[in-house]
Amino acid sequence: MKKLTRGDAPACLKDFQHGRHNWTDVSSEQKAEIWISLHAMQGERCAYCECDIGTRNRHIEHFIQKGRMPRETFNWANLFGSCCTKNTCGDLKDRVGTYSYSDVLKPDIDDPDEFLLFVLDGTITFREGLTSIKETRARTTLQILGLHHNNGPLRNMRCQAVKGYIQTAESFAEFSAEDPENTCGWREELEEELRRVADLPFSTAIRHMFEAFLDCRS
Structure with missing residues (x-):
């Protein structure tokens, strides 16, 4: 999960009003328009x-379930693009029962x-020094969305994505140790490498791996 920047709402959402329409009234053409705006916000990656x-394995996700709060059904700020993978993300969130949605991280906020x-091993932990409230939100997010280490397939996918960049990260760590003043311009090369991976699947895991190597060896 990474920070997202939400753009303007798709125009078609203005055609719908809570109390008069249901989500089933949204046509495939209108959903395609919504997906254009979602793609601008999160690319071809699951928001979670x-x-x-x-164009497959995806659905338009209501962060606050429309069954729990129908008035949020057509609210652009409530919509994300989620994968349809079983036992994770939107699929799991809609089946786990009652929870406080304010305890789940909302990536555009x-x-x-x-x-x-x-x-590095594909797991996710909490940042050091979190307040009890922030730790509760982090823990709840991993649980409700199935992002934690108990989700073996997802953990393995993150691990595999990271492995392909370990050697590159090691090289930059060596540059950092040998040339801390950046006289050879390795920091610019690192920034360019991070830009290249920014839109890849599991880019946050890859970026955190780079940061870990440079932090521990600089």
């Missing part, structure tokens, strides 16, 4: 786990980097 959703740390 960051897996590749492309909250910055997950302030709460969560992705580890």
Whole structure:
């Protein structure tokens, strides 16, 4: 999960009003318009786990379930693109029962980097020094969305995504140790590498791995 920037609402949402319409009234063409705006916000990645959703394995996700709060059904601020993977993300969130939605990180409002740390082995832990309230939100988010280490398949996908960049991160760590003043311009190369991975599946896990190598060896 990473911080997202929400743009303007798709125009078609103005055609719907709580109390007069249901989500089933939204046509496939209108959903396609919504997906254009979602893609501008989050790319072809699930807003929660960051897996590749492309044009398959995806659904328009209501952060606050429309069954729990119908008035949020057509609220653009309540919509994300989620994968359809079983036992994670939107699929799991809608089946876990009662919880406080305010305890789940909302990636267009909250910055997950302030709460969560992705580890080399594919697990996710909490940032050090969190207040009890923030730790509760981090813990609840991992549980409700199934992002934690108990989700073996998702953990393995994160781990595999990271492995392909370990050697590159080790090289930059060596540059950092040998040239801390950046006389050879390795920091600019690092920034360019991070830009290249920013839109990849599980990019947060990859970025946190780079940061861990540089932090511990600089």
